[in-house]
Amino acid sequence: MFARLDKLTARPVLVLVVSLAFVAAMMVLGSGAASRLLSGGTEDLSSESARATEVIDERFPGSRPNLVLLVRPTAEDTPVEHPDVVAAGEDLVERLEAEEGVTGVTSYWTSGALPLRSTDGQAAMITARITGDENTVSETFTRLAPEFRGEQGDVAVELGGEAAVRTETESTVEADTVRGELFALPITLVILLFVFRSVVAALVPLIVGVVTIATTNGVLRVITEFADVSIFAQNLATGLGLGLAIDYALLFLRRYREERERRPEVRRAVGATIATAGRTVVFSALTVAVALSSMLVFPQYFLRSFAYAGIPVVLFCAAAVLVLVPAALVLLGDRIDALDVYRMLRLRRRAAATESDERQSGRTWYRLAVAVMRRAPLFAVGTTALLLLLAVPFLRVELGPADHRQLPGHSESRQVAEAAEEEFPGRADGGIDVLLPVTAEDPAEDPLLVPTRAAELSEMDGVFAVVTPLGTFQEGALAYAPTPVDTERIAGDRMAFSVVPEEDIAAVSPESRALVEELREIPGALVTGQAATFFDAQDALAERLPVALAIIVVAALVLMFLFTGSVLVSVQTLVLNGLSLTVMFGAAVWIWQDGNGAALLGFDPIGQIETTLPVLMFCLTFGLSMDYNIIVLSRIKEEYDRGGDHRAAIALGLQRTGGLVTAAALILAVVLFGIGSSQITNMQMLGIGVALAILMDATVVRGFLLPALMALTGRATWWAPAPLQRFQRRFGLRDEPEPDAPPADPAGPAPHRPVPAAAPAPAAARPGGEPPAEPSMEPSGPTGRT
The missing domain is CATH 1.20.1640.10 (Multidrug efflux transporter AcrB transmembrane domain)
Known part of the structure; x- marks a missing residue:
């Protein structure tokens, strides 16, 4: 090849x-690729919640608002019931209803529903549904935003909701x-x-x-x-x-x-x-x-x-x-x-010194490898203990959904979502949508079917209100008359309820999970909403994660064996790569979940980590760690095949690649820190977390743990059963250059101009398994080389 x-x-x-x-x-x-990319994708489209969402969006689009207008009077201490404010609010509703692609417009002024009025009476909400796919929703929101944002007569409007969050994220x-x-x-x-x-x-x-x-x-x-x-x-x-x-x-x-x-x-x-x-x-x-x-x-x-x-x-x-x-x-x-x-x-003097600097760097890596191998048990145990200690914070990880909280604190859509959580009764952002079958021949003539079920649901633990086609129910009784949008919650053989949790129940929490599971026990019910969607996605991740891990482990073992011909090296690679991840996972919890360094990095801690991020970070970092591992092992294997001395091969391999891997890791870390400079919390965690893992892998793991483990396993490192050896000889890539000239000085090649060199091969290992004598690095002879 x-x-x-x-x-x-x-x-x-x-x-x-x-x-x-x-x-x-x-x-x-x-x-044109960027315009076709989407900002969602964290839900499981094959789940019950996804099926329910599809039916609701098709039959009852207005029941799932994705646009929120947070309306506040411009005059201080003015209630939302003030005539001027009422007129301004009703005008906003009329304008929004006239917009193309908008349906299900509901407000406090047109429905009288208390969940749409703040507890202090100083703010109210208008909700609506922007129809279409994600790109269409973003385009419509971008068109509407300048017309509705800011002062609108006697009121000031801020825009929020899922449509605003996604558009602002993009x-x-x-x-x-x-x-x-x-x-x-x-x-x-x-x-x-x-x-x-x-x-x-x-x-x-x-x-x-x-x-x-x-x-x-x-x-x-x-x-x-x-x-x-x-x-x-x-x-x-x-x-x-x-x-x-x-x-x-x-x-x-x-x-x-x-x-x-x-x-x-x-x-x-x-x-x-x-x-x-x-x-x-x-x-x-x-x-x-x-x-x-x-x-x-x-x-x-x-x-x-x-x-x-x-x-x-x-x-x-x-x-x-x-x-x-x-x-x-x-x-x-x-x-x-x-x-x-x-x-x-x-910088001519600096230019003249560059070659000796690089040779000095090679000598440093050589001496480091020799020192580590002489005290291999100490370095192996100590480094492993340090890496495991760095992973301890991950034992208390809390997982959650990707929502408005990943946006920066000054984000308008995030501020609207937080205002809805803190200032309005119930947890409208954590609403659970229930799709139920209609069994009566004519539900409109037999309305007892709906209020009976709604009354029962409104009395469940943790439920603040139940919004139905016949109105809003609280504590087993009808509290508010139905709005025009509510009456559209029944069509054909299906009807939709919205269960609003109590305000002390977080949108995603053990309490909300228990509520979702209880609602799913209703015969024929399909449950969706933020909580149900998150829990379904979390369950899907847990189900598929072992398959993904198996793919990585098996493929890595096979490829590393084809590369090195060693069973033990393949296993060691998995262990080392796994340990490289510890600092990343520990830092993810300690920094972004707990909030240590939040002021420095410019984010607001939310006490949890988005569920899919650890999976993504694992797969990405594992692959990059394999990259550095292969660079180092390829040179160690080459030196071992050339001289047959195990410890000399380790030292010379690190001498040849230590500086290279460090420089590559440093540059990649800079690129990843560039990604980590994002204002989106998830991108911060991804970029900085993976950068920390890469730096740890290229220095501590490759510089200390790798030579220590390989020294402990000795020549058995390269062993493989005879059948596997034959397999590797047949299918492994073994191309090597033709030796036109004697090998270069083990201290490393000149970094700049090609100069012919004739250096002796590395000395054989000393008796007793000690590392080989370090070659002289001092200039000698007319070329200034050993």
Whole structure:
């Protein structure tokens, strides 16, 4: 496979022209993707609540309002019953009823229902239903907002409801994406400039990232024709595309420079790089893609969307690195190191010291590995205990729905929702909708059927009121006459009730769950609403999670075995990746649930975490951890196959990759922190949480725990049963470069210009299993190299 890829470099201009034409076509295709993305998707569309919602929205659209107008008199201490306020309120109702796409308009002034009047009488609500799918609802709301927001005669109006929350979430995410890119790209470029020293080389990863993101947007545009896709997937496509592009390009270019020391001819060095670093990129891309594909088993399109976006990102990124970068290297040759940053900044002394700095970094990683292996039990136990301690806060995690509380505190729709919770009686935001069959031949002539059931429901524990086709019931009696919208709650063989919980019952709580379960015991009843939808989605996650975990575990074990040929290394990989997640989950609870650092990060803690986020963060971080694990293990395995010394291979492998992985993790963390700069709490948690996990994985786990565990398992690390060995020899990717020249100095390749080197092979391990003697790092000879 890699030999065929190498042949493409014979025609680099043709490869680049065809590739860029493909990318341009995908950019054109993906230009309209953002407008087709949705902000929902956390519910299970196959659940009872989803079926009930579909019937209610079809038959009784006005009974499920998604638009709220919070109306307050402009004059202080003026009750909503004041004639001027009444006139202004009725005028708003008339105007809203005349709008296209709006139905089910209800207000305190037209119905007299107390749940629509604040307890202090200083505010009232108008509710309505904007019809259509999510995009239509957002378009209608955007059209209506300027006409109804702000002062309207003697009253001031604020807009809220589900339609407002979703529209504001979409606009905030789009703005945050742009701001995150403006934050991450300049910092990333600066880091790349000092990692590569060359402006040309530093631009290669960014170009790969742009290509990856552009092509992925084209794929998302196609997917939106067949499935719902979350708008949050675009953030993932941007962050993951840029991060992986930098990881893979950094790995590829570093290995290319090393191979240039062995093979001065550009074409041969590129071929050797494809056979080594290219193999690592392929396995890394496969493992990340498999981890993300596990989200396809969940029924919520919010989670599936990250697989829709993530899998193309990974595959296009790997393809760009394996096709575009080799072609560019063949064309550029030594010009890949053009525009030296230090020389441009007139830092000649710094430029001269760069090579020794990188060699010093390699020596530091080598010495760290040797020190860890000498005290392997201590480091293994101590590091594991630290990581488990960081995960302790997650034991008290509280899960909840994605709602208005993920918006910033200054958000208008969030303020309206909080006012409805705090100032109005009952819990209108937590209303539970019940769809019941009509058994009478003519319900209109036999109204006792409705009041009988409604009276019974209104006497249930935790129920504030029951809104029915015949009016609103409280404590077993009719409290308010029906509104025009109420009378439409009965059609054919179905009728709809709205059960409003008491105000001390949270929209999603054990009490609301008990209420939902009790309502579902009514024969023939279908129950929906915020609480029912959330609990159904939570149950679906719990049911599908073992399947997703099984996919990840089995695929990771198989791929790692094909990559390394070792059973124990495959198992160790799962353990290490699992431990890498501890800081992320612990921080999610300690910061975003408990509110530690809320003032610094600019969010309002709500005491819970959105249910789907831990699943998403697990799948994403597990895949990225596999990426770094493969980079390190590929070099350890290569050194082990070359010399046969287990401990020397560990030390030399970390020496070769420690700085690389650290730099890649730092750059990816910057990109993720850009995502974490969002005003949406969920995106904050996703970006910053995954960034913390990546940094922990690249430093503590790979620097301390990995060498300690591998030292404890010794040569048995590479063991596998004979049948599995034969399987791996047949199906594993084993391409390796032809050894044209002696191996490079184990201290690491020169970071800049290719200079021929002839270094002795690493010394064999000392008797007694001690690590090999560290090679001299001091300059010697006319070239200044060992």
